[in-house]
Amino acid sequence: MVLKGQFLERSTLIPVGSEVMEGVAHRGDERPPLLVLPPRPEDGGGMDHVIGAELAFAAASAGHPTLRFNYRGVGGSQGERGSGEALLQDAGAALGVVLENAHSPAAAVAALHGSARVALELRAHHPEVAGLCLVSPRAVTARELAGLGRGLLVVVGELDTTLSRAELAEAVEAAGGELVVVEGAGAHFHHALPLVGKAVRTWLKMLSGK
Template sequence: VEDAEAAMRVTLENAGTTALAVASLYGGARVALALQERHPAVGGLCLVAPDVDPLSLVRLSCPLLVIVGAEDTRVPRAALAAAVAEAGGDLEVIDDAGATFHRNLPQVGRAAAAWLQRLSGG
């Protein structure tokens, strides 16, 4: 988490902004969640195939996008959907994809880009 905090500080300084969105992949979701909990500058979380307990998402107070593959069975989908909904977030399910999105990276990118556009007011 310390390395991510340092990277976040550098990004905020160089961008001249007071807020940023954090994206993570798989187990990196734990780091993203810790950053959001510790730093109000984290104004949004995009978690791709998060390897976390869905209940850890319920308490989030920032915009949230969770992207999962339709064939990813690591986290129970119903529990994940309920947690994302309770947090007021969005769940994007990518068809014909597992946890690694080998053939579906363009869809992941488009979903994240559209969410960032909405987050920035565009």
Template sequence: MVQKGQFLERATLVPVGREVMEGTWHRGTKAPPLLVIPPRPDEGGGMDHVIAAELVWAAANAGFPTLRFNHRGVGASQGQRGKDLALLEDAEAAMRMLMENTGASAAAVASFHGGSQVALALQAKYASVGGLCLVAPADIAPEVLSRVTCPLLVVQGEEDARLPRAKVSAAIVQAGGDLEVIDDAGPTFQRNLPQVGRAVAAWLRRLSGG
């Protein structure tokens, strides 16, 4: 039995064609639900990454349903590791399941590192992405951020120099989004990770109108 105040994700299976991906989800009463996209398989890691854990904990603690998953071929997910279109298909399947489970008409999407490529492709394809959060994005051109058409939040560590801060900031301003810079933190947020969670929870509350 889950006691009041406890955080307990439940294991789930996400169907993708004839295969299934492993995932975990947490119930909540607020909208929008949050989908967390893991790093690309060629980066290593998956849904158990500490950043993913922080994002779902913060969102669930604020009352929002969450789902995180492993791409096919990662962890216990079936299939072979894919690229580009295959990764987008994985994210599509996970978002579809999250929205069906919650009855939501839109979902917020968060990603980190190279998973930002997948999240941006998902947002460009689906109007049902009602908000996009990129944490320590990597391997993207800063100008693509200016084309995001939903509420956008980018979270970067102060010491993360992988993307030029000035160009990222200018693109976010053009998109009407927000940039949150975490003091004394690098791309892995070994310091001040809870600040990332607080920023994302506050962003979700703004999306919900709370």
């Protein structure tokens, strides 16, 4: 039994080709649902990454369905670790599951670190992506963000200098999105992690039109 106020994700299987990825999902009545892309396998990340867990908790506590998962070859997911097109296929399969589970025509996607590249490709191939949140983005240039629209949220730590802050701010402003800089935090948000969750809740509320 799940008591009021409890956060309980349920194990979920995500078919991709002849293989199956593992994930955890949380139900909710608000829309859009949130799909969390973990760091790429080459970055050493998985669905249990602390930032991904925080985003799922923040979204679920605001009533949004969530899904986070392991790419193939990571954790209990079948297959071999891939990159590029393989990660896009994995993300597309997970997107299909979160849409089906939530009975929703669109979903929000949050990507951690190097999965920013996967998220951009996912949006280019799937019009069901209603908005993108990029947390400490890697493997992309600020210029690539300029055309993403007002559904874009970028969250970076004040101490993270991977992307030029000036170029990043200019690109996000050009898109009509929002840039959140968390004071005193680095790329992994060991400091002030709840502020990342707060930014995502506000972003989801904006996407919902409420």
